[in-house]
Amino acid sequence: MEHKSIAFSVQDLTVSYGEQTALKNIKFQVEEGNLVGVIGPNGAGKSTLMKASLGLIPKDHGTIEFYGKPVKQMRENIAYIPQRNNIDWDFPITVLDTVVLGTYPKLGVFHRPKKADRKRAQACLEQVGLQKFSKRQIGELSGGQQQRVFLARALAQQTDIFFFDEPFVGIDASSEETIIRILKKLRDEGKTVIVIHHDLSKAEEYFDDLVLINQELIEAGPADLVLTPEVLGKAYKSQLPFLQSEGADE
Amino acid sequence: MSIMEFISEIIDYGFVQKALFTSVMVGIICGIVGCFIVLRGLALMGDAISHAVLPGVAISFLLDINFFYGAVVAGILTALGIGYVNQNSRIKSDSSIGIVFTAFLALGVLLIRYANSGVDLDSILFGSLTSVQTSDMWMTLIVGAIVLLVVVLFYKELLISTFDPTMAAAYGLPTKLIHYMLMILLTLVTVASMQTVGVVLVVALLITPASTAYLLTNRLWVMLILSASFGVISSLAGLYFSFAYDLDSGAVIVLTSFVLFAFIFFFSPKQGVLWRAIRSKRKRNAAN
Numbered sequence: 001m002e003h004k005s006i007a008f009s010v011q012d013l014t015v016s017y018g019e020q021t022a023l024k025n026i027k028f029q030v031e032e033g034n035l036v037g038v039i040g041p042n043g044a045g046k047s048t049l050m051k052a053s054l055g056l057i058p059k060d061h062g063t064i065e066f067y068g069k070p071v072k073q074m075r076e077n078i079a080y081i082p083q084r085n086n087i088d089w090d091f092p093i094t095v096l097d098t099v100v101l102g103t104y105p106k107l108g109v110f111h112r113p114k115k116a117d118r119k120r121a122q123a124c125l126e127q128v129g130l131q132k133f134s135k136r137q138i139g140e141l142s143g144g145q146q147q148r149v150f151l152a153r154a155l156a157q158q159t160d161i162f163f164f165d166e167p168f169v170g171i172d173a174s175s176e177e178t179i180i181r182i183l184k185k186l187r188d189e190g191k192t193v194i195v196i197h198h199d200l201s202k203a204e205e206y207f208d209d210l211v212l213i214n215q216e217l218i219e220a221g222p223a224d225l226v227l228t229p230e231v232l233g234k235a236y237k238s239q240l241p242f243l244q245s246e247g248a249d250e
Numbered sequence: 251m252s253i254m255e256f257i258s259e260i261i262d263y264g265f266v267q268k269a270l271f272t273s274v275m276v277g278i279i280c281g282i283v284g285c286f287i288v289l290r291g292l293a294l295m296g297d298a299i300s301h302a303v304l305p306g307v308a309i310s311f312l313l314d315i316n317f318f319y320g321a322v323v324a325g326i327l328t329a330l331g332i333g334y335v336n337q338n339s340r341i342k343s344d345s346s347i348g349i350v351f352t353a354f355l356a357l358g359v360l361l362i363r364y365a366n367s368g369v370d371l372d373s374i375l376f377g378s379l380t381s382v383q384t385s386d387m388w389m390t391l392i393v394g395a396i397v398l399l400v401v402v403l404f405y406k407e408l409l410i411s412t413f414d415p416t417m418a419a420a421y422g423l424p425t426k427l428i429h430y431m432l433m434i435l436l437t438l439v440t441v442a443s444m445q446t447v448g449v450v451l452v453v454a455l456l457i458t459p460a461s462t463a464y465l466l467t468n469r470l471w472v473m474l475i476l477s478a479s480f481g482v483i484s485s486l487a488g489l490y491f492s493f494a495y496d497l498d499s500g501a502v503i504v505l506t507s508f509v510l511f512a513f514i515f516f517f518s519p520k521q522g523v524l525w526r527a528i529r530s531k532r533k534r535n536a537a538n
Contacts, residue, residue, distance in 0.1 A: 054420050075422040082416045091289065091413050092468050101410050105421035110403055137468040157421075 005067065007032040007161060007192035008053070013062030015045070015052045021215065022048045026062070028211050028220040030194060032160075035187040037197045037207035037223070041236050044214040046196045047083070050163055054080055066161060076105050079154035080163040084146060084170075089139035096134035098149055099125050102156025124155040129178060144175025151179055162186060164195040180206055203227060251494035259493070266493065269382045273485035273499075275394045276439075276446045277455070281481030282401055283439045284460035285474050286432055289412050294344055295332070297453040298351030299433065300440040302328035304358025304449060307374060311365045318389055318441055325437025328354055329430065377448035377500030379492045386445050393442040397435055401474070408432075409470055446485060447500040455481060458507040462514045465521040480510050 008030040015023040023045045030036050038046050051057045053064050055071045066074040079102070102124070103117040113121075125131050128148035133141060138149060147167055154162055164183070168176050183193050187208070197203060203210060203223060210226040212218040214235040219226045226232075251259075260266045287296045306324025310317040328350055335346040362371050373381065401408065411418040411428045419425045436456075443452045459480035463473045488503030516524045 056416070056419055072422075075420070078420070080417065080420040082420075086416055087414060088289070092464065092470050092473050093409075093413060094468055097469070098413075101414070101417070104406055104410055107406070109407070112406065153417075 004031040009065045011063040014060040015048055016060055024216050026217050030192060032192055033190045034208050035183055035193045036209045037195050037203050038211045039197055039203055040213040047165055050165055077159045078161045079157040079159040081150045081154050083165045093138060095136050095138055095149055098138055099152045099156050102153035105157055121156050124152040128152045144171035147171050148175055160191055162193045166196050256490055256494055268387045269379045269489055272382050272387050272390045273446045273489045274482050275390045276443045277481030277485035278478045279394050279397045279439050280455040281459045281478035282474050283435050284456035285477050286412055287456055288460040293457045294347050296436060296456045298347045299325045299328050299436050300449050300452045302351045302354035303440055305354055305361050308358055308361030308365050321441040322437050329433035374444055375448050375450045376498055377446050379446050379489055379499035382445050390442045393438045447503050451500045451504045454504040458511050462511045465514050465518045
């Protein structure tokens with residue numbers, strides 16, 4: 001069996017907001033070339049895990065490494081797509097210019113995007129099927145299209161690691177299909193993709209591995225081993241009766 | 251005085267030239283910095299910093315130094331103070347802005363009375379274009395050069411940290427530093443505008459031309475150019491009316507920028523209230 005390197009590792013990560021502990025002693029590893037879903041109930045700390053991993057919020061303790069290096073040395077090699085509701089959709093920027101932003105991290109200070117950078121952005125926009133919309137203001141697009149624009153921007157960053165926070169919330173089925181197809185293609189090219197997800201029904205279809213958390217790590221491993229009733233029961237203890245009764249209604 | 255007479259006065263008299271140069275420069279830099287203030291949702295912050303430079307001006311007079319230094323220090327202390335109250339308590343940002351800047355303003359009023367330096371409080375608060383000195387003109391020129399240089403050099407960083415601060419931070423931009431850099435620019439612009447619009451009304455020259463431009467374009471660099479142009483038009487109107495009819499320059503500048511805003515607000519082809527109403531009526535008619 002070929003030996004794969006560890007693209008992303010979390011050791012003993014603890015994060016708290018004031019007195020409230022959000023994450024406690026989280027520990028898992030992600031091999032290069034994997035498409036990984038981070039799942040867990042509401043308030044489990046999924047976004048917190050992502051932000052702390054990227055050094056966007058302070059951690060109490062723990063070690064985060066990307067290919068064995070701290071995040072500070074790897075920033076240019078990680079693309080992060082936060083949740084859509086953090087963006088000002090009235091901002092005076094076109095679809096293409098939004099994708100061009102993806103070329104910024106690799107340009108030095110004082111350097112402007114060149115023709116080649118704009119071409120690359122155009123190609124990324126084509127990959128997500130939105131080339132026709134390049135001159136529109138971003139707020140004029142639907143939620144699913146907006147999410148695809150941000151995926152195109154991440155592609156333009158040309159990184160080896162991708163972090164995606166809840167990409168499928170409130171978007172249309174065809175956008176969801178386009179996005180998962182591209183994420184799988186990235187995986188096949190050897191990129192490492194980590195996605196926060198909350199819809200358990202599609203988790204096995206979408207992801208190779210899953211990381212199930214509820215403030216603590218419940219289980220991490222191949223999707224079929226995580227999605228068992230016993231393991232899920234540990235994470236969704238309070239919500240399980242609710243989930244069952246919802247199923248009974250159908 | 252007719253416009254032609256006014257133009258010949260500009261040519262003949264040095265002090266009118268100084269006022270012209272200063273007010274045009276102020277229009278440009280307020281328009282440009284104002285775009286970032288508007289897009290970042292910092293209009294209230296702009297208001298706060300512009301008022302809070304007052305104690306700095308007073309202390310400069312007490313220490314007998316150029317009021318520029320004191321004003322800049324006061325402006326930066328205000329920005330830091332607001333950030334500190336905001337981050338270290340549950341108080342929401344609009345309240346922390348209100349608390350800190352009114353305290354600075356009140357202190358400024360008392361200090362100016364105490365300094366009794368012959369500082370004309372009115373001209374600081376409301377501007378007085380007719381009394382622009384050569385030193386004021388040079389200061390405005392230097393501030394203008396700094397603002398333009400920073401915006402041109404860091405355009406990319408300003409754009410992305412304004413539009414998507416999370417992505418900016420994720421790829422390693424120092425977003426907090428950029429915020430404070432912008433607060434320093436804001437303070438510099440406020441101080442430079444004291445002569446023309448005064449500290450009470452400078453916020454209008456920051457947010458009104460920028461908001462007017464915002465209604466007209468979907469590109470940031472176009473918004474910057476339009477906003478600067480609206481700022482210049484407003485400043486020129488203020489200049490003309492204050493020399494020709496002895497009106498308060500600050501008030502005329504602000505009202506001119508408001509008239510421009512109101513016109514675009516109703517008649518802008520894309521966002522204008524009037525065209526939107528006509529379009530939706532046409533749609534309804536077509537549907538029937």
